[in-house]
Amino acid sequence: MKTLFIYNPHAGMMQIKSHLYNILNIFASAEYDLTVYPTKKSGEIAEYLKNNALKFDLIVCSGGDGTLNETINGLLSLNSEKLPPLGYIPAGSTNDYASSIKIPKVMEKAAELIVNGKVQSYDVGKLNSKxxxxxxxxxxxxxxxxxxxxxxxxxxxxxxxxxxxxxxxxxxxxxxxxxxxxxxxxxxxxxxxxxxxxxxxxxxxxxxxxxxxxxxxxxxxxxxxxxxxxxxxxxxxxxxxxxxxxxxxxxxxxxxxxxxxxxxxxxxxxxxxxxxxxxxxxxxxxxxxxxxxxx
Ligand SMILES: [Mg+2]
CATH class of the missing domain: 2.60.200.40 (Tumour Suppressor Smad4)
Structure with missing residues (x-):
């Protein structure tokens, strides 16, 4: 499975730092073919996905609300019927949306859910063009x-x-x-x-x-x-x-x-x-x- 793993290194006070090795291991054990993309500045995820998302079978993003929002804006801007499914590993303080769809707060557990969970369709809001x-x-x-x-x-x-x-x-x-x-x-x-x-x-x-x-x-x-x-x-x-x-x-x-x-x-x-x-x-x-x- 060709997998793009995008993460924001700074999200939730650099929360991913001590979990990255475990997360990568979980995907490697499932024999996912990983491309890892740490973000450097806001706005770049949408641009990258616009050009590259359709080359992957799965997109995983890890970060706070902003990272998730950018990833979704990038994917939906492609206006494609063949969008790869999204896995989300939350890194933040409240994780309102992740909790709402029962994604675990513990990062390793969220990564395991991506490997073992099921793809489900959810609504997205659109405000003017965003x-x-x-x-x-x-x-x-x-x-x-x-x-x-x-x-x-x-x-x-x-x-x-x-x-x-x-x-x-x-x-x-x-x-x-x-x-x-x-x-x-x-x-x-x-x-x-x-x-x-x-x-x-x-x-x-x-x-x-x-x-x-x-x-x-x-x-x-x-x-x-x-x-x-x-x-x-x-x-x-x-x-x-x-x-x-x-x-x-x-x-x-x-x-x-x-x-x-x-x-x-x-x-x-x-x-x-x-x-x-x-x-x-x-x-x-x-x-x-x-x-x-x-x-
Ligand atoms: Mg509703």
Whole structure:
């Protein structure tokens, strides 16, 4: 099996360093014909895959959300029916998506799953021209509105930190937006919006696995209304941190297609990285667009 193994040496505080020998051994024992590609800078994975992915029978990537996102963008940019399946070895702090599809946190166990698991098709979200595997979000708790894009790293790994870090309501700016969710239209002032294809975000916000499917063609949408006072803000914080399951300040939906329009341009994060700023954002669920080896 011709296998391309891409890894980000820096992900999760160089987590792979002490596991690399074992991981390579697991693939070598399974007689995989390995090409090893350590990444040097962001953006190069997509480019490399565009030119080389179809030469392989299997693509394995190891890194955080950014590495996984780049790999998926690279593969899907090929627009091919013959894409090799993807194996993922997570290296990071929360590993929201890996947990959602039951990929083990221990790197060797994740490598063994790639050898012994089965290929399954999962949905991928597309926001304007970019694909996301598990989350696209705007507004408060995303940091993009406050920091330069380079600083926006693994923001959802710190969801609790971002929610608890809001010192006054004046820090939070509401956006007047119009949202079209398939045939439903919602308009209002919202401080945060999140479109997900996952069972958890930031380790703390959990969705009910009985109500969420990662291959049903539907994305989960959350819109958070502007809080009037600290009491309302605390209710929102509690909802996001998993303390309460319902709040009249948080609207939730499921949709195949979502269009978000606003007068002001809205900056997005896509899988925890800066994803561009738009007045009109079209988000689609690309049903079963990627094949990932899982349990
Ligand atoms: Mg779904």
């Amino acid at each position: 694909y996301f595997i598990y989350v696209a979000a705007f507004g408060a708790f995303t940091r993009v509105s406050y920091d330069t894009p380079q600083d926006v790293k693994n923001v959802f790994g710190h969801l609790a930190y971002l929610v608890e870090g809001v010192k006054s309501l004046s820090e939070i700016k509401a956006q007047k937006i119009k949202v079209k969710l398939d045939d439903t239209v919602v308009e209002g002032n919202f401080i945060f919006g999140m479109i997900t294809n996952t069972l958890q975000v930031g380790g703390v916000y959990k969705l009910n696995p009985k109500e969420v499917s990662l291959d049903d063609g539907l994305l989960e949408v959350m819109l958070v209304k502007e809080p009037k006072d600290v009491v309302e803000f605390n209710e929102i914080a509690s909802f996001l941190l998993g303390g309460i399951k319902n709040s009249s300040l948080v609207l939730t939906f499921k949709a195949h297609n979502i269009i978000i329009e606003s007068k002001e341009s809205i900056p997005w994060t896509i899988d925890g990285e800066y994803g561009g700023s738009y007045n009109r954002t079209i988000i689609k669920d690309k049903q079963k667009a990627i094949n990932i080896i899982s349990k």
